[in-house]
Amino acid sequence: MFGYYFKLGVRSLRRNPALTALMVLTLAIGVAASMSTLTILHMMSGNPIPHKSEQLFVPVIDNGQLEGYNPGSKPPSQSTYMDAMNMLKAKVGERRTAMYGVGLSIEPERHDLGAFNTQGLAPTHDFFAMFEVPFRFGQPWGELEDKAGADVVVLSAGLSERLFGSANPVGKMVRMNGFMYKVVGVAEHWKPLPRYYHVIAGNGQYGNEEDYFIPLSSAIRHEYDHNGSMSCNKRVEKPGFQGRLESECTWLQFWFETTSSAQRNDVKNYLDSYVSEQRRLGRMKRNVPPELYNVMEWLDYQKVTGNDSRLRVWLALGFLALCLVNTIGLLLAKFSVRASEVGVRRALGASRREIFNQFLIESGVVGLAGGVLGLLLAFGALALIAMSGDSMKHLAHMDLPMLAFTFVLSVTAAVLAGLLPTWRACQVTPALQLKSQ
Template identity: 35%
Template sequence: MLSYYLRLAVGSLRRNKTVTALMIAAIGLGIGACMTMLTVLHVMSADPIPGSSAMLFHPQVEPRDAESAGKDAEPPDQLAWSDAMNLLREGRPGQQAAMSAGRVVLHAPGGERSASFVDTRFTTPGFFSLFDVPFLDGHGWSDDDEEKRARVVVLGQHLAERLFGNAKEAVGRSVRLGDADFRVIGVIRRWQPVPLFYDIGRGAYAQTEDIFMPLHTAVDLHIRNAGSVICWGDNATLDRDSMATSNECVWLQLWVRLDTPAQVEAYRHFLVNYSREQKALGRFTLAPNVRLRNVTEWLEYNRVVPGGVQLQALLAVGFLLVCMVNTVALMLVKFTRRSAELSVRRAMGARKLDVFMQLLVEAAIVGVSGGAIGLALAHAGLWIVRQQPSDYASFARMDVPMLLSSVALAVAASLAAAVFPAWRTCRLPPALAIKIQ
């Protein structure tokens, strides 16, 4: 029966080429505009670490005095060195990591003239297991390496290929960073969480770093960080070389894995007790003010999806609805003109449902055709988005789920647009329709 409906639908569409083209164009334009913005919104609001986002938490404590904190109800987004080290030492071994962004001068094998700044992540050993970072070769450093200030690094695949030709040949080689030589112990595969949840300060849609270095080694060598730094108090300093000893500057991010609600609650109590201890020691002056957000909550708190993008997505959906209204009008005209033909079929024994399904199949063909045009327009729209200077622009690409969603949305839109015209056409009594004609 379906093949019979398809033959009837194709024949009908061919007989009314102008109306058919207008319907397909209306659906295609609506789908193209809608899927362009929905894809951008999908990329910007995606889960950056599926399967773990509900178990990775970002602790915050309030180290400032009343004057420095002002009316801000939220504690700083980052931690001072002493707080980060205390929480690492007393927290959950093997399931946490402290980190900061940095930039180092990389002297490529070509010599001094080929030196360049490279984005670097100063972090503790738990970073790689905590975030399920995929290794192409080698491994990360150990707790012992961290304590001994070992001069080892992990490279990103792109940088390893640039330096050594073959990324798998990088492990065991030496690279010069600043004034020191470092041994490469691992190479990670291309890895890009979107958004870059673990350090929003770098930019929610920034590229991952090319070099990963032990945090204590970076501090010991006085390699300056390039991340966000906030200081307060009369003795506060923005001298980045002294931040490791300052209690009045926050510049480190800390992430911890908590697998169960009980662990989350226990860690929250741990943060409160830690704040009370620091207040008793005279470091903190305010009552405990802590936050513990998982990845999803952290991204929502930082509003990583700009309101302008959400508004554009709503406008694109509105444009699709306008196109659907136009398609309803075109289908109503087209189906009404065929009332005599459909009435003859009814008179020969076809049920209302049979005619209704025939018209819906015809609409589905329009939807598939419009979806194909919409996909082409959406890809063109995403290419235009990628030319924009926005930090998220390079990620505006349609993945397989969004590709399938485009076709499904086009078919659904055309079927929805056809329901009223098809229902109205089927209600017309066959004898009256033939007499009118």
């Protein structure tokens, strides 16, 4: 009977095209508005590395001074160079990495390309395995290159194609900020959303992929300035880059990786011991216990998905509810003019349940049509959102789960909207309708 009622529902769409078009359009606009905002929130708040998010941890250590301290204030989100180097040497966990963003000028050997500025990252070698960076050519540098501060580079696929075309550039040289770097690998296109591994950076939380990766020790040796934020709670006593390295300024991001989430306590115990030791040396005067955050906790701590995004979603869902109220009114009008039809069917033996199923399936057909149109409108809305900025173009696209959810939402909304009109249609008294004919 479902197939028969579905055909009846499709035919009824043509019975009153103006009213049907108005219902479908009303539902489609509500679905498009809600789905476009839900898609943005879904991309912003998704788990960027779900199979490993509970094995990657960010330490947060409060190294601030007592002067002007307000208990309960948020500690710095990054690490000092001193703390980062100490944690790297501690050999705690499976892997460790420290990093900071750099912006360098590249001077291509190709005569048709002039010098141009780029944005990249200066991590230690464990970075690539920790965050599962895919490779097109070559491989990451190793521990020996980290210790030597070697001038080696892993290019992004985009930068490699710009400099060398489709050829394998491993072993070739690239001039960066006046120094020659040897290409050891080319990373495949890699752009996790959000950019969880380094949310405090010039590229932003949803920015473009890194143009390149160079060893942290090489960036330090060349005294490359950082591309991102830096917090200094105490005056830097020594001038120049060395003064920054010895200061209490926080400007490096640090990550631990464990073999399982159960090893989290081991890392936390190490941090407690480390902070206690540093306190005995005259640092960490605020006596604030260190914290450890896994990937999703870290994104929440950094408020990557802000309250304003959630508010927009609630407003969009409220608009969808308003569209449903209008759809209910239109369905009531559509079903009320068919009272005589219902009366005849009831007189011929149709039960209220059969009438209810027929009209509810008809509402579902309206929802399916509204879903198709709403999906097209949602794609259009996302295309307009993508044009608003570089960060939004990486977020404004619909994946398969959201695509399926659009149809489910549309049909479910239409069925819910059709419950009252369908129930009213079932209450028709056959005798009264037959008498009025």
